[in-house]
Amino acid sequence: MPVVVVTDSGARLPDELRRQWAIREVPLHILLDGADLRDGVDDIPHDIHDYGHATTTAATPAELADVYRDALADSGGDGVVAVHLSAALSGTFKAAQVAAAEFGSAVRVIDSKSAAMNTGFVALAAARAAAGGADLDTVANAAAAAVSRNHGFIVVHQLDNLRRSGRIGGAGAWLGTKLSLKPLLRIDDGKLVLAQRVRTASKATATMIDRVCEVVDGRQASIAVHHVANPDGARDVVTALGKRLPGCGSPIVTELGPVLALHVGAGALGVCVDVAGDVDPPASM
Structure with a gap:
């Protein structure tokens, strides 16, 4: 079996x-x-x-x-x-x-x-x-x-959920600011960390798409696009990635789900990437 x-x-x-x-x-x-x-x-x-x-x-x-x-x-x-x-x-x-x-x-x-x-x-x-x-x-x-092989990015529209979640590592102090920021986060060795602070949601999303394209770098990749109550935003991300990464095929598109949504809040957009051939498989466990 x-x-x-x-x-x-x-x-x-x-x-x-x-x-x-x-x-x-x-x-x-x-x-x-x-x-x-x-x-x-x-x-x-x-x-x-x-x-x-x-x-x-x-x-x-x-x-x-x-x-x-x-x-x-x-x-x-x-x-x-x-x-x-x-x-x-x-x-x-x-x-x-x-x-x-x-x-x-x-x-x-x-x-x-x-x-x-x-x-x-x-x-x-x-x-x-x-x-x-x-x-x-x-x-x-x-x-x-x-x-x-995996790379993950997420644009967060609301800081309150991040403050409550406690899941942001290494850069949490800036969450106390009153500035209007739309942070781009990434996964680094299992932790959710700040990749870049951007003033507007549209610029943050564009920056995320740029990061995804840099990661793929002409290789084959599987891609998923997630959102929290933001299907229009997800469609825009899919369209942009389709134009810039035509060799990667159609992304999987799903809501981020209630458990993860509690930590990042409404409007969030995320992209998950599995890049083919990013590393050689380990010889043994």
């Missing part, structure tokens, strides 16, 4: 891709007015990003262990590769390590060192290897190689 790949709802994998590649998903959580809501399972207000008192929580070790157990059984003992949100952004990775300890070396946990479809691209790389009949070590190596 093939190795089974597991991820969490923070990967923002479209349902059709999850079904196509048989990827299992564990929901992350939102706590709202005493209710524990599971991302992708329970009804969550569409404007949850505007609820200043809502908070996010990781998947629990018990939830993860249940999914790993079923996945391991379905693999016929061949193993499970679990790809999760960056350990620097969510407690899910640490919870996954606790859960995986029950199964020894049969469950390999990979820190995607990213979020959204950057995590999804890592899970897809593992799932493609598994579908090709690769063994557990090879599937885990495919996931680890994909981590280093």
Whole structure:
């Protein structure tokens, strides 16, 4: 039986891709007015990003262990590769390590060192290897190689969500300013950091598109565009990338999802890039 790949709802994998590649998903959580809501399972207000008192929580070790157990059984003992949100952004990775300890070396946990479809691209790389009949070590190596190929950028329109989230690393002091800024953020070794401060949303988005094109640099790449309540903005980004990167094909376009939206707020636009051949795959785990 093939190795089974597991991820969490923070990967923002479209349902059709999850079904196509048989990827299992564990929901992350939102706590709202005493209710524990599971991302992708329970009804969550569409404007949850505007609820200043809502908070996010990781998947629990018990939830993860249940999914790993079923996945391991379905693999016929061949193993499970679990790809999760960056350990620097969510407690899910640490919870996954606790859960995986029950199964020894049969469950390999990979820190995607990213979020959204950057995590999804890592899970897809593992799932493609598994579908090709690769063994557990090879599937885990495919996931680890994909981590280093990923680049993520996001333009944030509202600073309040970032202030509350505490997820911005190394440059948080400037969040206290009253200046009208539209920060361009990037993922750096699993952390969300400031890439550039820009005065207007349009200039920030244009700068993000420039950064994406610099990263791709004429190579093949898979691209995803995310948004928070900003479908028009996402379409504009897709159009611009299509003109400048015609060889990359059509991007995946999805909402950023309620858990991640709580941290970046309405209007946010993000681009995730998986660059083919960015690095050589590691020889071993």
